[in-house]
Amino acid sequence: MKKHIAETFMAVLLILCFWVLARQAAEVSADLNEPKSTGKVIVVDAGHGGDDPGMIGIGSLEEKGINLEIARRLKKSLEKAGYSVVMTRETDAGLYDEDSHSKKSQDMQRRIALINETEPLLTVSIHQNSYQDPSVKGPQVFYYEHSVQGEKLAKALQESLNTELSVERPRSAKANTTYYLLKRSEGVLVIAECGFLTNGEEAELLQQEAYQQKVADALTKGIINYLAMPD
Numbered sequence: 001m002k003k004h005i006a007e008t009f010m011a012v013l014l015i016l017c018f019w020v021l022a023r024q025a026a027e028v029s030a031d032l033n034e035p036k037s038t039g040k041v042i043v044v045d046a047g048h049g050g051d052d053p054g055m056i057g058i059g060s061l062e063e064k065g066i067n068l069e070i071a072r073r074l075k076k077s078l079e080k081a082g083y084s085v086v087m088t089r090e091t092d093a094g095l096y097d098e099d100s101h102s103k104k105s106q107d108m109q110r111r112i113a114l115i116n117e118t119e120p121l122l123t124v125s126i127h128q129n130s131y132q133d134p135s136v137k138g139p140q141v142f143y144y145e146h147s148v149q150g151e152k153l154a155k156a157l158q159e160s161l162n163t164e165l166s167v168e169r170p171r172s173a174k175a176n177t178t179y180y181l182l183k184r185s186e187g188v189l190v191i192a193e194c195g196f197l198t199n200g201e202e203a204e205l206l207q208q209e210a211y212q213q214k215v216a217d218a219l220t221k222g223i224i225n226y227l228a229m230p231d
């Protein structure tokens, strides 16, 4: 009888051990299979700022201010859609120290450090374009040539901007291999050039709150479409 009890006890103990080990193994493999980003954080990067005005358009219009206005609206719009947003800047200031010998490179390095530390779902960098020919206009989204996900996101944003802003001559998203942010971001990052500050009509529109909101909403729509796509 005693032997029986001991055997039963050992069997239960063994089953318990197996159960504990199996659970631990399942947890470990779940960790390994998890994508790098599990949260719903999106980084919105307002290009330039502080000493760096970015492109100068018609009537000395500076890119940095338009970028920040659209970025702020994009943040709100994404938060409404349920995402958390990290901004690289929320004021006119750049990300450099005043006594830095190379403000521009310090600014860029800090943007990249912030983006890579945040490990977001994706990053959208907001910029405005310029060109010698003032008739050139329309939004254009850039992605890193070697990034499959970047290309998918850029195409989704480009399509949404073309549709929502009723662009007459729609452009396609464009590959790039030289932009610092595109090269150095560890995650998915695209650069959205929302319009041309050298085109009178677009420069005027980009300063209007209603149009800035339209651009932000179009970007949000594109982001949602991209995130709903299968891998």
Ligand SMILES: [Zn+2]
Binding pocket: 047, 048, 054, 055, 063, 127, 128
């Ligand atoms: Zn720019």
